[in-house]
Amino acid sequence: MDAVDALNEIAFWLERDLAPAYKVRAFRNAASVIAGMTDDDVAAQVRDGRLRRMKGIGDRTFEVIRQALDGRVPDYLIALREGAEQLPGGELHALLRGDLHSHTDWSDGGSPLEAMAQAARLLGREYLAVTDHSPNLTIANGLTAERLAHQVDLIDAANEHTGDGFRLLAGIEVDILEDGTLDQEPEMLAQLDVVVASVHSKLRSEAAAMTRRMLRAIEDPHTDVLGHCTGRLVTGARGTRPESEFDAARVFAACAANGVAVEINSRPERQDPPDDLIRRALDAGCLFSIDSDAHAPGQLDFLRYGAARAEATGVPADRIVTTWPRERLLEWTGRRR
Known part of the structure; x- marks a missing residue:
């Protein structure tokens, strides 16, 4: 070797x-x-x-x-x-083709694009979306439109030199601002392969305000995935944090109506959404995206945890967009652009 x-x-x-x-x-x-x-x-x-x-x-x-x-x-x-062979994941894990939520050293990740791509290949992935943070999240070195455009150029160049079928997808984890707008220029969002929209601030807002905020973001035609919807932390170095309060019935109905996938965030400290909300989203007719939210290469294998939770809650594989071939996935993300 x-x-x-x-x-x-x-x-x-x-x-x-x-x-x-x-x-x-x-x-x-x-x-x-x-x-x-x-x-x-x-x-x-x-x-x-x-x-x-x-x-x-x-x-x-x-x-x-x-x-x-x-x-x-x-x-x-x-x-x-x-x-690693003894870790959870089940049959569903083997069906996952890609990951729509990862971070690099362009924002608050610890590794360059190349290292993340190499790790994704090692795991047998067909695609990996690079979704660094947006400008409002200054603590995470969020990307301005200019920096994001430069990153997209680098991703395009990297894809030109790969001969194994693997592809990096240009994306963003865009902050959902307090009024529900997305924290990036619409013209820039329209150029991306994948947009994950997440709430990162004022997580303890009243349920009515949080619901309005989330609904506006879900209805934005650029949004593909609703990221870690409750914002909870259940363990880890950052301590614990309770779930945000919102009208789950209205939020998941909006996701289903707009074809926005509910993220099953695989990070061990998040496990977001909790199992009862996964079941409610399933009953509402939602799509799902099992994502790692990786901030380092080794964390890309966190998908095992999300797959195990999806399997345990009865989510069918075809309702999970990260089991789809890349062509089908990109048709879906381009549906409202």
Whole structure:
């Protein structure tokens, strides 16, 4: 096995398991150290001990490199892969073709476009929407129209150079402002493949105000997905946060009428919407989008959690837009543009 690939894949699985950041960085740094060397150079430095003394190479990363050079899949990587096979997801997880909600280092994610695309390929995805935040979310370095346009150009260029059928989709997680308008220029939104609209502020507003806010956003012709609709947090470093209050019957009826998918957000700390609201959206005739809301490559595998919840609540695969082939998905997102 290629040693650089082995180190990067180990970093991916550690990140997916929410390992400490320093541990993930150790493997990515080691991959960077040897990335410019030939296999013969690395092997020679392993034999004479120089590699072990090199900055950025520790005991565990050295052993991974040595085993890969011996033509083996490193023991540590085997253990991590076996652990991943025991994770939830069920049959529905295997049907997921893509992910419509992810973040890069253009906003509050930690990795560049290329790293997110590489991880999505590793997981067998056919497409990944890049949905960095919009300008109003300054704490997350939200993208102005100019920055977003530049990112779209880079995504287009990346897609021109891929020969494996995988495609990055140009998108945004646009903030739903207090009056229900979307926090980006309509002309810019019209150019995107995917628009996820989410509430990020005033989450404790009265139910009537929150309902009006959400309905206006759902009725906007640019909106494709209603992101993490309750805004709740159930665990994690940010603490917990209760669900926002809104008229679920009216909101889900509007989603169904406008063909807007209700996101099943797969982040462990969100699990949003809760199971009872998934069932209400299902009864209302809504579409769904199982998304990772990944902020790092390893988190793209969070889709397993969303798939397990969708399966447990009886959501049919064909009602989940992320099981659709890319052509069908893009026809749907372009329906109201």
